Amino acid sequence: MTPTIYALLRALLAPEDSMHALKALRPVADASGRPLIRRTARFAEAEIVWREERWLLAMPLAPVAISAVERIAAHLGTLRSEWLADYRLLREEMRYEDAAGTHRRCDMVLQHLPAGRTFDEALDTEPCDTLLAALDALEEELRRLDLSHRNLKAENLRWHRGRLIPIRYHYARTGFGADAEALGALRDLVRRRAGGGAQPRVHDTEAAYSSGERFAGHIWTGNAFEQLVCVEDEAGYGYVDLQNRPVIPAQYLWADDFREGRAAVTLHDGRMGLIDKTGRYVIEPRYEIVEYDPDTNRTLVRHEGLWAEFDYEGNRTSDFAPRSRIPETENEGINLK
Template sequence: MNIPTLYHFTEALEAPDLLLATLRDCQPRRTATGGIAMSRTSRFAEVEIRWNGARYLLCFPLSGAAIFSVEQTAAKLKYLQTELLTDYLLLRDEMIFTDDEGQPHHCDLILHRLPDGEPLNKCVWQYDAETLLRRVDELEQGLLQLDFHHNNLKAENLIVTPQGRLIPIRYHFARFGSGSDAEQFEALRRLIREEASAGMELHEPTAPAYRTRPEFTGHLFVGEMSDMLIRVEDEAGYGYVDTSNRTVIAPQFIWAADFREGRAEVQTAEGMGLIDKQGRYVIEPRYEIVDFNPYTGCTRLRREGLWALADYNGRIATEFTPRYIEEDEYIEV
């Protein structure tokens, strides 16, 4: 099969001078144990890299349809002059990979410039709520003037810059002229009202008065709480702890996602799978892609380039076919 996998992407990042075209001298971010610090969204796997003195997200498509869905956005952003958005470039034939028969192929990647700063979900409580709300209003009006709709505007996709601006990232669902961010902006405002406390005004470069959250010690990485569990990384891999930092699912995975509606995607040496909150496999880890949708309760699976759909209990309910399954498809009960 001439379809690239996460293994091929990792291989390219380990040897960018041999397997990448433009980004031959990039440096991927690594975990404390030396591995590639990879994460994934529903359409792309991504790794933060340093290249030409700047930070970027390098995004690998989890299907051919992922690239098709962003082509027009990337093309228009390439020539758009605005301080509200960052570079989002489609790199044609950027990655070289080899199929099972030893034949070389090429794959497109997305290069997305990261602004300096922290994601809003990691620093919202450090700032004055009224100032943040003004910044949200400014961003909403600015994006409307550009006729740009992000369509996935949540706190982890917003960067608070040192100058106090809000810059959205991850334009994988974005469109010019179609969509609406109104509900997502309202959700951001609710988050800010609930979480932000009096502190540093964003426009004042004075020493901040931070409010801290309890720290979970003893881990290489600590994620956000989701479904009452917190994703952590230890020397043995990724696992989950409860709100008292007690182990619930022992670290063992190469990569793991946050829990949503009682399910979490995980990556092992054998492939991707889906687990429940007791750490039991709902879907065994033998697939190239496992993508659970908490809104439909269904999971998209890819095996050897073929797609199928599973129900909430992991029962594969469709045949594996070449047809790409959209994120919002579900099984009629």
């Protein structure tokens, strides 16, 4: 059971009643005073002011959202770098009421927002060579840290004291090398701006919401991953192709983006499964949590509190046991797409 965006709105309006550590937060609001909330693939997030600094507060939209960031949040806490911003997992931070009226608590992710400017603002003010050097420096620091962000784009970078600081570490993993394509796209963007061309928009928010009639007719439109776009309609979440033609019907309570040909989905009764790009269940929707890792092509599932591992084809490769007894797997996936 996860809270709704409305529950987050209520918590932001009355944090003293709903939050634990963040009782004194102030939400960043629009002109009418309504907190600004943005939905991403796995979280609903809002900017807040806490302890006189700006933070990004992210609420999970599905159980997999928190389980997917637990390890990286713990790992990031061990790293020391001027290129990383504080990223915390706050256990049972927000109190909310579910559809049955039961009081519950959920974990939240808190991300510090470095003072400074957005990447787009830096494009308008900083020399091309300065930004290219900053991207090179960021790449070298990720190499030193042996870390891949895996979601580098304009909206996830802040220009701060001569550095480009990445934020939103929800997809980050240990191991360097997964950001080469994204860094190349950012360098191309900088060079095109230096050449005087119109500024291309590469970040998901504008790519999704400035698409005009291309993705019209949906409550919410995600980003293109592997030629499919996750959308929300009245019946739930589903997928369309890049021409907005239905591929997998809107039928899920929640759906993740496709990575390496697989996506985790949640049915309206709360059960989770794993599908391929035709909508076929690779792992049947009968589990409490389905946690797919595209780096290794393996999936961890939880059933009645115990965990088991499945391979890329949906074959169970371990017995159900406490999660601590499921061995870690190195990045040896088959990298199918």
